[in-house]
Amino acid sequence: MSEKFNSNIDKTLNILEAIAQNAGGLSLAEIVKTVGLPKTSAFRILEILTAREYLSWNKDNEKYSIGIKALEIGISGLIGQDIVDVSIPYLQNLSATVGETSFLAVYNNGDVVYLYKAEGTASIQTIARLGSRRPAYCTALGKVILANLAIEETDRVFEKKLAKFTDKTVTDRVKLYEEFAHIRSRGYAIDDEGIEYGLYCLAVPIHNYTGTVIAAISVSGPIKRLHRNRDSVVEQLRSVGETISRRLGYVQAMKLRH
Numbered sequence: 001m002s003e004k005f006n007s008n009i010d011k012t013l014n015i016l017e018a019i020a021q022n023a024g025g026l027s028l029a030e031i032v033k034t035v036g037l038p039k040t041s042a043f044r045i046l047e048i049l050t051a052r053e054y055l056s057w058n059k060d061n062e063k064y065s066i067g068i069k070a071l072e073i074g075i076s077g078l079i080g081q082d083i084v085d086v087s088i089p090y091l092q093n094l095s096a097t098v099g100e101t102s103f104l105a106v107y108n109n110g111d112v113v114y115l116y117k118a119e120g121t122a123s124i125q126t127i128a129r130l131g132s133r134r135p136a137y138c139t140a141l142g143k144v145i146l147a148n149l150a151i152e153e154t155d156r157v158f159e160k161k162l163a164k165f166t167d168k169t170v171t172d173r174v175k176l177y178e179e180f181a182h183i184r185s186r187g188y189a190i191d192d193e194g195i196e197y198g199l200y201c202l203a204v205p206i207h208n209y210t211g212t213v214i215a216a217i218s219v220s221g222p223i224k225r226l227h228r229n230r231d232s233v234v235e236q237l238r239s240v241g242e243t244i245s246r247r248l249g250y251v252q253a254m255k256l257r258h
Helices: 003-020 028-035 039-051 068-079 083-098 140-146 151-158 173-186 223-228 230-247 250-257
Strands: 055-058 063-066 101-108 111-118 133-135 189-192 199-207 213-222
Touching: 003 028, 003 039, 003 063, 028 039, 028 063, 039 055, 039 063, 083 101, 083 111, 083 213, 083 230, 101 140, 111 140, 133 140, 140 151, 140 173, 140 189, 140 199, 140 213, 151 173, 199 223, 199 230, 213 223, 213 230, 223 230
Parallel strands: none
Antiparallel strands: 055 063, 101 111, 101 213, 111 133, 189 199, 199 213
């Protein structure tokens, strides 16, 4: 492949990425300034992309925006992504980095269901098993998902009697709603022996391309060890959660929205 051909592809992708990051679209002058192309070169590329429906042209404000063909290709790729397959290498690397056990789980009818588990070099023994269920209200994984669901679903879960699994299990609905507000604010959830004695867990949400929270990942370990390293673990968790969400299209969706 010639250097010129590579250059043309690079210019085309730079234009597409610049426009995708601006929901209101970009004018020719804005594209030229953003991408750093000569006006004539940019215009030729824009003509081709518009003709192929990768871009659309709004004659009223004279701006280009992402077209239906680009959206079709993007959505087709996202729909084909399996969350477990996407998450496995990142969770394995996370557990190797922090030395603790990491989990992937989804929400189902008031419970979290464990889909994947990766053990670190110093991982703790826990009764959580792949395919098993635990109440969402008393696990870090479940709380970070519940905190991002519609209030109607949370109310439905709280209609039932909330069981205490340890002395530290929170079953007071007002306190749980307050905790959910904190979770949304800081971006992660904590389980401090709420489901199992000796176990401390941190969890962050996973978003899909629509921005919906569809799962969560966590790191679990002994209270003293994980609490001592909480800040660094949270930082690692956030990074992995953002990466997995991006692989599922979340970042692209946010760029289009803003």
